[in-house]
Amino acid sequence: LLPALRGHAAGTSSYNGLALTPAMGWDNWNAFGCKVSEELILTTAQKIVELGLRDLGYYYIILDDCWSSGRTSNGTLQANSTKFPDGIPAVAEKIHGMGLGWGMYSSAGKYTCAQYAASLGVEKQDAQTFADWGVDYLKYDNCYNEGQEGTALVTYNRYKAMSDALNATGRPILYSMCNWGQDSPWDWAQTIANSWRMSGDVYDSFDRPDSRCPCDTYECSLPGFHCSVMNILNKAAPILNKAQPGAWNDLDMLEVGNSGMTDDEYKTHFSMWALAKSPLIMGTDVTMMIAETLSIYSNPAIIAINQDPLGVPVTRVWQSPAQPQNETYSVDAYTAGETSFWTGELMNGDYVVAFVNGGPKATTLTATMNDVFIDLVTTGSNAPVPQLQQTYDVYDLWANRMSNTTAQAIINGNFTMETNSTNTTSEASANSTLPMQTYNATQLSYADGLNANNAALFGIKVKTMAPMGTLSTTVPSHGVAVYRLRSQGGGSGMRKRDEL
Amino acid sequence: LLPALRGHAAGTSSYNGLALTPAMGWDNWNAFGCKVSEELILTTAQKIVELGLRDLGYYYIILDDCWSSGRTSNGTLQANSTKFPDGIPAVAEKIHGMGLGWGMYSSAGKYTCAQYAASLGVEKQDAQTFADWGVDYLKYDNCYNEGQEGTALVTYNRYKAMSDALNATGRPILYSMCNWGQDSPWDWAQTIANSWRMSGDVYDSFDRPDSRCPCDTYECSLPGFHCSVMNILNKAAPILNKAQPGAWNDLDMLEVGNSGMTDDEYKTHFSMWALAKSPLIMGTDVTMMIAETLSIYSNPAIIAINQDPLGVPVTRVWQSPAQPQNETYSVDAYTAGETSFWTGELMNGDYVVAFVNGGPKATTLTATMNDVFIDLVTTGSNAPVPQLQQTYDVYDLWANRMSNTTAQAIINGNFTMETNSTNTTSEASANSTLPMQTYNATQLSYADGLNANNAALFGIKVKTMAPMGTLSTTVPSHGVAVYRLRSQGGGSGMRKRDEL
Amino acid sequence: LLPALRGHAAGTSSYNGLALTPAMGWDNWNAFGCKVSEELILTTAQKIVELGLRDLGYYYIILDDCWSSGRTSNGTLQANSTKFPDGIPAVAEKIHGMGLGWGMYSSAGKYTCAQYAASLGVEKQDAQTFADWGVDYLKYDNCYNEGQEGTALVTYNRYKAMSDALNATGRPILYSMCNWGQDSPWDWAQTIANSWRMSGDVYDSFDRPDSRCPCDTYECSLPGFHCSVMNILNKAAPILNKAQPGAWNDLDMLEVGNSGMTDDEYKTHFSMWALAKSPLIMGTDVTMMIAETLSIYSNPAIIAINQDPLGVPVTRVWQSPAQPQNETYSVDAYTAGETSFWTGELMNGDYVVAFVNGGPKATTLTATMNDVFIDLVTTGSNAPVPQLQQTYDVYDLWANRMSNTTAQAIINGNFTMETNSTNTTSEASANSTLPMQTYNATQLSYADGLNANNAALFGIKVKTMAPMGTLSTTVPSHGVAVYRLRSQGGGSGMRKRDEL
Amino acid sequence: LLPALRGHAAGTSSYNGLALTPAMGWDNWNAFGCKVSEELILTTAQKIVELGLRDLGYYYIILDDCWSSGRTSNGTLQANSTKFPDGIPAVAEKIHGMGLGWGMYSSAGKYTCAQYAASLGVEKQDAQTFADWGVDYLKYDNCYNEGQEGTALVTYNRYKAMSDALNATGRPILYSMCNWGQDSPWDWAQTIANSWRMSGDVYDSFDRPDSRCPCDTYECSLPGFHCSVMNILNKAAPILNKAQPGAWNDLDMLEVGNSGMTDDEYKTHFSMWALAKSPLIMGTDVTMMIAETLSIYSNPAIIAINQDPLGVPVTRVWQSPAQPQNETYSVDAYTAGETSFWTGELMNGDYVVAFVNGGPKATTLTATMNDVFIDLVTTGSNAPVPQLQQTYDVYDLWANRMSNTTAQAIINGNFTMETNSTNTTSEASANSTLPMQTYNATQLSYADGLNANNAALFGIKVKTMAPMGTLSTTVPSHGVAVYRLRSQGGGSGMRKRDEL
Numbered sequence A, B, C, D: 001l002l003p004a005l006r007g008h009a010a011g012t013s014s015y016n017g018l019a020l021t022p023a024m025g026w027d028n029w030n031a032f033g034c035k036v037s038e039e040l041i042l043t044t045a046q047k048i049v050e051l052g053l054r055d056l057g058y059y060y061i062i063l064d065d066c067w068s069s070g071r072t073s074n075g076t077l078q079a080n081s082t083k084f085p086d087g088i089p090a091v092a093e094k095i096h097g098m099g100l101g102w103g104m105y106s107s108a109g110k111y112t113c114a115q116y117a118a119s120l121g122v123e124k125q126d127a128q129t130f131a132d133w134g135v136d137y138l139k140y141d142n143c144y145n146e147g148q149e150g151t152a153l154v155t156y157n158r159y160k161a162m163s164d165a166l167n168a169t170g171r172p173i174l175y176s177m178c179n180w181g182q183d184s185p186w187d188w189a190q191t192i193a194n195s196w197r198m199s200g201d202v203y204d205s206f207d208r209p210d211s212r213c214p215c216d217t218y219e220c221s222l223p224g225f226h227c228s229v230m231n232i233l234n235k236a237a238p239i240l241n242k243a244q245p246g247a248w249n250d251l252d253m254l255e256v257g258n259s260g261m262t263d264d265e266y267k268t269h270f271s272m273w274a275l276a277k278s279p280l281i282m283g284t285d286v287t288m289m290i291a292e293t294l295s296i297y298s299n300p301a302i303i304a305i306n307q308d309p310l311g312v313p314v315t316r317v318w319q320s321p322a323q324p325q326n327e328t329y330s331v332d333a334y335t336a337g338e339t340s341f342w343t344g345e346l347m348n349g350d351y352v353v354a355f356v357n358g359g360p361k362a363t364t365l366t367a368t369m370n371d372v373f374i375d376l377v378t379t380g381s382n383a384p385v386p387q388l389q390q391t392y393d394v395y396d397l398w399a400n401r402m403s404n405t406t407a408q409a410i411i412n413g414n415f416t417m418e419t420n421s422t423n424t425t426s427e428a429s430a431n432s433t434l435p436m437q438t439y440n441a442t443q444l445s446y447a448d449g450l451n452a453n454n455a456a457l458f459g460i461k462v463k464t465m466a467p468m469g470t471l472s473t474t475v476p477s478h479g480v481a482v483y484r485l486r487s488q489g490g491g492s493g494m495r496k497r498d499e500l
Helices: A004-008 A038-050 A088-098 A123-132 A152-169 A187-193 A228-241 A262-273 A291-298 A300-306 A404-414 A448-449 B005-008 B040-051 B088-097 B123-132 B152-169 B185-191 B231-243 B263-275 B293-299 B298-307 B404-412 B446-453 C003-008 C038-050 C088-097 C122-131 C154-171 C186-189 C229-242 C263-275 C291-297 C298-304 C404-412 C446-451 D003-008 D040-048 D088-097 D123-132 D152-169 D185-191 D229-242 D263-275 D293-299 D298-305 D403-410 D445-453
Strands: A024-027 A060-062 A068-071 A075-078 A102-107 A135-141 A174-177 A195-197 A248-250 A280-282 A315-319 A340-347 A353-356 A363-368 A392-398 A460-466 A468-474 A480-487 B025-026 B059-061 B068-071 B078-079 B102-108 B137-141 B172-176 B196-198 B248-250 B281-282 B315-319 B339-345 B350-356 B363-368 B392-396 B458-464 B470-475 B480-488 C024-027 C058-063 C068-071 C077-079 C101-107 C137-141 C173-175 C196-197 C247-248 C280-282 C314-319 C337-344 C350-358 C363-368 C393-394 C462-464 C470-475 C482-485 D026-027 D059-064 D066-072 D077-079 D101-107 D138-139 D174-177 D195-197 D248-250 D281-283 D315-319 D339-345 D351-357 D363-368 D393-398 D460-465 D471-475 D480-487
Touching: A038 A060, A038 A088, A060 A135, A060 A363, A088 A102, A102 A123, A123 A152, A135 A152, A152 A187, A187 A195, A187 A228, A187 C404, A195 D445, A228 A248, A228 A262, A228 A315, A262 A280, A262 A291, A262 A300, A262 A340, A262 A353, A291 A404, A291 D403, A300 A480, A340 A363, A353 A363, A353 A468, A363 B231, A392 B185, A468 A480, A480 B446, B005 C068, B040 B059, B040 B088, B059 B137, B088 B102, B102 B123, B123 B152, B123 D248, B137 B152, B152 B172, B152 B185, B185 B231, B231 B248, B231 B263, B231 B315, B263 B281, B263 B293, B263 B298, B263 B339, B263 B350, B263 B480, B293 B404, B298 B446, B298 B480, B339 B363, B350 B363, B470 B480, C024 C038, C024 C101, C038 C058, C038 C088, C058 C137, C068 C470, C068 D460, C088 C101, C101 C122, C101 C173, C122 C154, C137 C154, C154 C173, C154 C186, C186 C229, C229 C247, C229 C314, C263 C280, C263 C291, C263 C337, C263 C350, C263 C482, C291 C404, C298 C446, C298 C482, C298 D059, C337 C363, C350 C363, C350 C470, C393 D363, C470 C482, D026 D101, D040 D088, D040 D298, D059 D138, D088 D101, D101 D123, D101 D174, D123 D152, D138 D152, D152 D174, D152 D185, D185 D195, D185 D229, D229 D248, D229 D263, D229 D315, D263 D281, D263 D298, D263 D339, D263 D351, D263 D480, D293 D403, D298 D445, D298 D480, D339 D363, D351 D363, D351 D471, D471 D480
Parallel strands: A024 A060, A024 A280, A060 A102, A102 A135, A135 A174, A174 A195, A195 A248, B025 B059, B025 B281, B059 B102, B102 B137, B137 B172, B172 B196, B196 B248, C024 C058, C024 C280, C058 C101, C101 C137, C137 C173, C173 C196, C196 C247, D026 D059, D026 D281, D059 D101, D101 D138, D138 D174, D174 D195, D195 D248
Antiparallel strands: A068 A075, A315 A340, A340 A353, A353 A480, A363 A468, A392 A460, A392 A480, B068 B078, B315 B339, B339 B350, B350 B480, B363 B470, B392 B458, B392 B480, C068 C077, C314 C337, C337 C350, C350 C482, C363 C470, C393 C462, C393 C482, D066 D077, D315 D339, D339 D351, D351 D480, D363 D471, D393 D460, D393 D480
């Protein structure tokens, strides 16, 4: 018996009450590595507010590795005073003052990955320090773990020590495990953490194989790093369903905007992370963001999938045969040629579906209603599946992407509603000063916006899908098509299998 | 030295005396998931009696996950009073009153798979509660196990704690381990449990690959769910022989009747589960059972294989090369194209053989006597194999399947012996009010019925197989042919290798 | 640094002083399974003496599983008094009286594989019982191990407990671990045991794949049983070098004579087990032995390889590409098509080489001197390899196989020296009453016989191999060719790399 | 988060302050095995000095296995007095007197691999003995480990015991773990050791597969021995980046000079070990060294890569598809046909790149600037990569290889500067008595020599590479091309990503 149908469980859905939807925010590592400073953090946070990203839900500002200068004489962690002249508490206070959450980093090892002081064996003291400093989010890494790996129990105990320590502080701190999928965290981390990394580190490539990320599947004793978007997505497919509200698979921070991929590739990356219910942590220099980057990060129709209160990750329904991923270097070097179709349930009986084209050419892909509702069709009941008898409105969730003009205006700080005045009716409260393609989730939550049929969350309706019909679309090379399906019969009257 | 020839061991054959043949019964999960209630249980139990399924041996009524509302102030498990207004003991009493056994569910974890209260760390208290409530069967799951997995000893200890606790209550409770084959339970569970799941969860598909059931073999760190019938059967083949009376491989509950497979596919599913000596736990809504479903569940000739007192699972003698099981979506998408032949010894020197056709077309398959008696031929003795010199009567165990008319009459509650009056002679005591195609094992055990040559247990004799002859038959796509072989020389005079 | 060159180590070469060459003997399991009795044991032992097998070195008579009736009230193991009316000590005494060693069986589990009383947790008491009973050899199995498997340390500790217990008795008892290669015994068993099984159980087939022996390599979590000769040989190749005097890879008991293979297949089986330095434990009914069987078991030229005092297993130098071992059933169903060449060093600078033809047709195979001396050629020294510059006499070790007439005369008990009188000169002391094709190692050890150039140990000289020459021969399907190479320059003057 | 960018970490870069660059030296095992003696050691050390190898950096003289005669009555290790009549301390003193370091050997087991006394369980006593004897380097092997393997923690603890014991002596002793890559030492050994073997033992073959080295990847439960250069290099590729100053992957001792490979193969072997930042431990008989061997070991331009203070191993950027490495024996038997390109950062913004041709024919290979700077291109930043816009001077690091005439003169002891007088200007202080193709690192460290643009460290400038240009060269079969790239813009003005 597996947790496939646990949607309506009586137990608590988050061990510490946090992350009922996946975390959103920004982390400096992908773009800046060890080059951290108070200035970087505060400048970035300010920009995140100005660009409307905070209001879209990017809440946590996470200071990654390299912030430390070791410990004081009594063993308390201390920040590097050159990088953080005002000290961490002052930074945290300013972050909080901007309406953002404050995230920090340590490792379940002797050192952090960059060889700074880390927390293995001193979890209680460090957790208290983080709490005292106003930390709201802890990323907890896996380097220099002193051989405490290789079986689930050893790893569980190592990460549970910090989980317990954080809980003991009394401060709500989102706990983000970063053990790269070693020892099957998807089997056991739901009761001690809010998310767990499930692979080696992502890098800024769509599908280039790299010797340092040697595994092709979730079963991997050497997670490595330099893992491509497609590598991680394929590793994630079999374990996506292990997530639940409060406990998510973390596919690693986003590379959108870092210039190593095409716009289509970044759309695929962003879309599939969102549909997988991965935390959405921006990993680019937001102060230098270009229009295309902003309009990807700012697509509320996609974010609404990620933040859907049902909290059900998509399932990969089918996948074309991949060509062997050898490391040959050729013109179209890294294209594994695979296409795939994904589906997942949303609140109010809606469904999200996605076609991914990993191949070198634009391709027309088709899915049937049986594909869309595969879990209902095969669910082990002789009851009929009413969804197959309904007509669905199909919303293209990228069709309403913010224009470059609008995005650039936001970046330039000179966007005004005059630029786009059609938005006043349906989104008055949430979006009064925003273009219709963006959204303010601090005023109207995604759940409430969905219930209110806020247009920004639905892209553009592009077709209908008849009972037992098919859905067909041409997807560009390395691109994605993402649709939201709504029954014309609306959210009521549909069979809810787990209704109690 | 492996337990191949341990049939005549002096030791006890069941650690707790139970399940000398595989358990039979019904569990609500496959058809109802979390939608459990007193009414569902009692209505179903009543129907199981009325349809003659109880008398065929389906004894345990198993209430799966989602029955709980947590614990009382002193930590005792308590049922959800909305779902079970009269309380569990009252339900158990009624079940017992119908001549059925009462099964319940918990997990060797912090929560059940649906996140209800579970028993890890409180095994003694919960076992006593189950005993106090009149429980006869415990299904014990694997979710939220707090990292206590990954090596055999850790898993063994976790499951042994409940085994010991159940034993300590003094009440005989069949113990059904549900750890999905993790950490090789077939190596060590025989001394602590009556069965162990050996794969991820089955779903209602004959052979569709699913991303969430990623393994193709028994060696699997991610058992997953949505495993097809053929996926599980192939995983089971190398470990079937690890079973022994009192300790069985559990291939998971039956999907027969849930509408996701064809009639041939369900026959294959039911037959191979039976021959594998898996528990036969119905997983459909019996109150809505159609005639075809009833006539599969009610085939006593197949059930008699499952319940054969010798307790020897079949062996896969050969298997055609399977086509690669990639996840391509095409017209005949999931056919792996494999055919296979299986054989197993029964009481009185009989043998059961089965041809399985997993391919897309009907195929004629042939086996030799060397195939049938492969273990005698290769057993490491220079003594002759008398079986090869005998003529066998070949009984087709599906040829006497109950007609839809009869089955529908039973479902309608208007079956009378007049419908089928040819049955009075040989089966007088067992089947006085039943059609000849069914059986009442509560009046005449399968072992006794076999000894008495009860016709219902032998299907229809269709041919003979000469010494060193072959057996050949055309098997429909996704279908099965199952035969019982009886030496014309009868049950005596045959070499019994392990005779002491 | 691996033990490749440890031939001249100063440490003890056997942890308990026993098995400086691989054990030889007879075990009842392969031919009789659980049908054991005092009569079987004594009759067999008597026959082993009469057939000259004892004198060839088959010393241990091993009573396998199923001898027990449990324990006495104080916990002492006791034999089944029906099977052993005179008791074990009396049998042991008679065995000893015949000049043979006495072997028994238990398991490092709760039960033996046939579910009799076993020794896990009561090692000391049982070891003392075995010592008291006059046991000289203990086979120690792996069934019902209560989850104490899956990591090397858990398994090591479980088997070490009996090793220590046997040592503590003060009686020299050869300790034969039977844990089927689980948890890499070749890495750690040398200091606690005299041999370790390295695979699942053999069965009487040359190369038929069987579902119950699912692994193709040494890395195997399900060793299983029904493993063919070729399956085991291929598993053994990478670990053969882990053996050393006193500690051997056990490829399992011999099936020679059990009628499931051809004469060529049995020759290959016997030869390769001998060259691999596996224990040579006969597994057939010696009272019904036919001439061909006796002449294989009695080939002293092959046995002399096995018992060579240098104790170096052969190495597989090359192997043809094997065809995929799927389980297709066809006319030449199980031929994997592989050919291979093996080489190993012997005392006095001799070498043994073997060609194996696993294919369906006779094939001419060729090896170069570089193949024969591959380890010298690649040994990491810029010194010249004098062996490449020498001429070798090539002895075919099967060319002098005992004739069926002679073997039958021995079986009939009417062999006299008149049958074969050419043997009197060189082997006077050893073979005065034996045909020249056999040998009495109790009078003249193999080492002494080799030093004395005893003709029975050298087969027939068939050719010479010139410096840098090649060796070429036609090998029948499923057959073997085994040669002993002697430098015409004799045993002196040759570079001995490890000379101290 | 992985340690990809930890170059500027604040933590200590070596747990014991040693091996900030990979160790260099000589070990007797590859060429002499157990044939060790005082004379061998001292003669070799003397020769190493005379040939200029000491001055090139080959500092440690390592006495491998077989030196012991067990322990004294109080348990102290003692040397074999026949082999070492003056005792170890006297040898160490002489070695130190020559300006060399003294290395010894033990095993984390009951015995050494050659079955001599070893240190498991007596680490403290043995570490003190080594310290008392003046040992500067300990090679610590893995044989006879009593089952203490199979999970990271068990192996970590076993090796940590000696690490702690060495530290406790107060003497700086380089600690060289030799556990053959078992249990992923690259994950955890950085805090307890200076290097760890990452594969089975090398042997004197470029690419011949051997049954005793059965694994093709880093994930390997049977490391074995007789691993070819290409086998080890391919295993190393995914883990090279796990090294850091003070903690290195050890690809095993060098076979250069042992006659089993061609000159091109030895150049490839030496180059790739150097670029991988493996310890460079000569494994040949230096007293019989031929000119070609000396000129490989003496190439300071390659050694300077190995000893580069940045301590960054190369990365394999691409690899051609390898042909299956089956063990077929044919004319060009072992060529897997793969080609590959490697790149790595050096001090001052230089880069080293290498093309390897594992195929049977000379091949022209090409890399782009994107290949060279792959990590900058994909590093997850939208900042431009200035390296792509620069012109690089390309130095062929083998083009200035010492001539055979010069090498022979050195071997003959009659080299004088007259032989090669062009060297006086740029290398006055370091190389006043040396040919320009060699180097004295004891006078001018590699780091200082690089900063001073010492010509011996740069090979010969052969071309330039324009912005966004390509690098193309024809590489002989089994050969290598190694280039050092220097920006014409020099070491300044370039973006340093990790600058703090």
